[in-house]
Amino acid sequence: MQRDLFSFERDWYEPLRAIRSLGSQAPSIAHQGELAAARRQHLGQFFTPDAIAAFMWSFVSGWKVNRLIRILDNSVGSGRLLQYADPERHAVYGVDVHADVIQQCQKVFEDVGFHCEFRQAGMEDIHPARFDIALINPPFSIHLESPHLQTLECTTWGRYGARTSALSHNYAVHQALEAANIVVALLPITTAESMIAGEQGDRSKRRAAGLFELPGDAFKLEGANVRTAVVVFDRYRDRPSDFVRAVVDDLAKPGPDIGLHFEDRSFGEARLRLQKLDDSVPFITRAVTGDKSVMVSHDGRRIRLSFACGFNEAMVLNTVLVKRIYSRDGHRLPRGFRYSGQGLLDMETYLVQDDPVAAFGQLLDRIGSVGGNPQLAPGFMEHFRRRMRRSARQAIPLRHVAWTTGAGSRDQVSGIAKETHKVDATRWASPLIKAGDEVQFDREADGRYRYELHGVWYHLSVDELNARFAVENVSEGWEVVHEGLCARFPDQAAALRSRVKALGVDQWLDWEFQVDDLVETLLKPTGCVVAWEQGCGKSRLALALILVSGAKHGLIVVESRLIEEMLKEIGQLPIAADQVKVIESAADLGDLRQINLISYERLRMPVDKAASARVTYAHRLRRRIGLLVADEGERLANPTSDQSRALWQLSARRRFVLTGSPIPN
DNA sequence: CCTTTCCACCTCATTCGTGC
DNA sequence: GCACGAATGAGGTGGAAAGG
Numbered sequence: 001m002q003r004d005l006f007s008f009e010r011d012w013y014e015p016l017r018a019i020r021s022l023g024s025q026a027p028s029i030a031h032q033g034e035l036a037a038a039r040r041q042h043l044g045q046f047f048t049p050d051a052i053a054a055f056m057w058s059f060v061s062g063w064k065v066n067r068l069i070r071i072l073d074n075s076v077g078s079g080r081l082l083q084y085a086d087p088e089r090h091a092v093y094g095v096d097v098h099a100d101v102i103q104q105c106q107k108v109f110e111d112v113g114f115h116c117e118f119r120q121a122g123m124e125d126i127h128p129a130r131f132d133i134a135l136i137n138p139p140f141s142i143h144l145e146s147p148h149l150q151t152l153e154c155t156t157w158g159r160y161g162a163r164t165s166a167l168s169h170n171y172a173v174h175q176a177l178e179a180a181n182i183v184v185a186l187l188p189i190t191t192a193e194s195m196i197a198g199e200q201g202d203r204s205k206r207r208a209a210g211l212f213e214l215p216g217d218a219f220k221l222e223g224a225n226v227r228t229a230v231v232v233f234d235r236y237r238d239r240p241s242d243f244v245r246a247v248v249d250d251l252a253k254p255g256p257d258i259g260l261h262f263e264d265r266s267f268g269e270a271r272l273r274l275q276k277l278d279d280s281v282p283f284i285t286r287a288v289t290g291d292k293s294v295m296v297s298h299d300g301r302r303i304r305l306s307f308a309c310g311f312n313e314a315m316v317l318n319t320v321l322v323k324r325i326y327s328r329d330g331h332r333l334p335r336g337f338r339y340s341g342q343g344l345l346d347m348e349t350y351l352v353q354d355d356p357v358a359a360f361g362q363l364l365d366r367i368g369s370v371g372g373n374p375q376l377a378p379g380f381m382e383h384f385r386r387r388m389r390r391s392a393r394q395a396i397p398l399r400h401v402a403w404t405t406g407a408g409s410r411d412q413v414s415g416i417a418k419e420t421h422k423v424d425a426t427r428w429a430s431p432l433i434k435a436g437d438e439v440q441f442d443r444e445a446d447g448r449y450r451y452e453l454h455g456v457w458y459h460l461s462v463d464e465l466n467a468r469f470a471v472e473n474v475s476e477g478w479e480v481v482h483e484g485l486c487a488r489f490p491d492q493a494a495a496l497r498s499r500v501k502a503l504g505v506d507q508w509l510d511w512e513f514q515v516d517d518l519v520e521t522l523l524k525p526t527g528c529v530v531a532w533e534q535g536c537g538k539s540r541l542a543l544a545l546i547l548v549s550g551a552k553h554g555l556i557v558v559e560s561r562l563i564e565e566m567l568k569e570i571g572q573l574p575i576a577a578d579q580v581k582v583i584e585s586a587a588d589l590g591d592l593r594q595i596n597l598i599s600y601e602r603l604r605m606p607v608d609k610a611a612s613a614r615v616t617y618a619h620r621l622r623r624r625i626g627l628l629v630a631d632e633g634e635r636l637a638n639p640t641s642d643q644s645r646a647l648w649q650l651s652a653r654r655r656f657v658l659t660g661s662p663i664p665n
Numbered sequence: 666c667c668t669t670t671c672c673a674c675c676t677c678a679t680t681c682g683t684g685c
Numbered sequence: 686g687c688a689c690g691a692a693t694g695a696g697g698t699g700g701a702a703a704g705g
Binding site for chain 3: 023028029034039042044045046065139140141188219222223224225226227228392576642643
């Protein structure tokens, strides 16, 4: 049944041959700057021309053995490289990121009677093993980035840590070498040469059996302009000098016999080992009972649905989760996100709505719409309302008073235009206001000012208004921009103030604004940024925050050189020595006090470098801190720096950042 | 005289490597 | 960790040189 090489009659492969690759359909680029964008479009998909496929196949076509020969293509496309396989002699396996072609491959190869497995997956999603032959023409120069990458020589440091980034064609070859005894690969000439020269690890050099330079126009029909070579790797080589290097001028001739070592025995089943979600087994195994109740409970911020009936579970989950989603095209999903409706099961989603209860009601309606009967777990609504109050309070801005001259201090003002200007400078036909015109303004609820011109209402911010108009009938003075939390929650504020007194904190936090700010910030349930000028007593505020909040374990993070100063400051205050601890060694971690001090440097340092680089002080302190105070908050400007990440890793319940310069110059 | 091949150069997003 | 610079390209173009 095997077709003759180099004869291209109509046959079973015809439907797949009709597919055109994305790369060959892509419009040509105008200059190099569009290269990367074009690659994102066509996924680096260029199919192998039949003549080259035949040439590559000719190296392995002579192998006859009394079992199925297992062939892998880790970027199979439309299966061009597998078209000379014989259902009675070969089992074919392939993956590709492009779903359309994969489905068609599976159908056509299956119909011919192949033992085959085609899956929609990137080569980064599989860990193939136990193949006899890998025939590959990988996408070139696509940047792979996945936590699932195998630890091959070609991997580098990536977004997900060490060995999580690689170049597609390099990775494809190394993966094939790992998975198969014999590898026939089509590569850019530069990569091919670096592999046989041993620049990509000794193993690829030792296994290299031949390099065949293809004509420069080999991929012209596919619309690609690249110099390529076919590289053949053996299981092993008897003598390195057996290496064959040749220039192919006639693609209609088979490759030379280079004495490949074919292994007649086989060990175990060939496997693609997909790392993605496996949908080959049912996800829902609950019995169908007809009980439509859906128990709605929560686990932290996650909303849990529990079911009594498998059918009901399927119906409800399908309508809530909607569909499976994947990261693609550089768009990375939040960790743990698999379904487009998953956000509906996150309580925080509802808390940020204008009306959280109504929004949550929609989730219950949605469950009801497919026959579910939602029942709230005892205490669920109480928890939900508590979280609502908490998030509402966190959203209220701190008290803010500003010195204003001009508009801003009244609800209705009139202004005289300083100079002739357009009402909306961004619009061409915008009406004009002439210098000296008088305009009446009304303040809106959002703080902007509204005025009418030729029957149309326009809006101006306070700053714009003051810039454009000389404002009359106002005086300058302090204006309260935001009332703040003390005014909104007077009872809680009073309770905090009496606590401050009871603890005697007001004895040493003796400037009036210090206690005011302390109470204001402590009313924030999860914390805030406190920007005080130098010399206002930030270190005292840090101590007061911990003491007044009543946290069991508070942590103050400071620069290492400031720890001494901090201790000196504490020495002057009526704070018992056994309340304070400076964390300097692993032993200190087991003995936390109410006030703990640590430096940024130590926080991100491994506790025991020899044992693990991952277990840092921050890691050991994770979730043990009730209230965290980060001094010199400007050090956290870069959210990806080690010290910022260490601070996040702590996951303290309440977090306060103190800084003298919140806005960098 | 016409066609093909070769070569230098263009341009810029992206990645990779290095020194501090 | 960070900033910065070098390297690179499933490329493209125009003109010179070589070939027929």
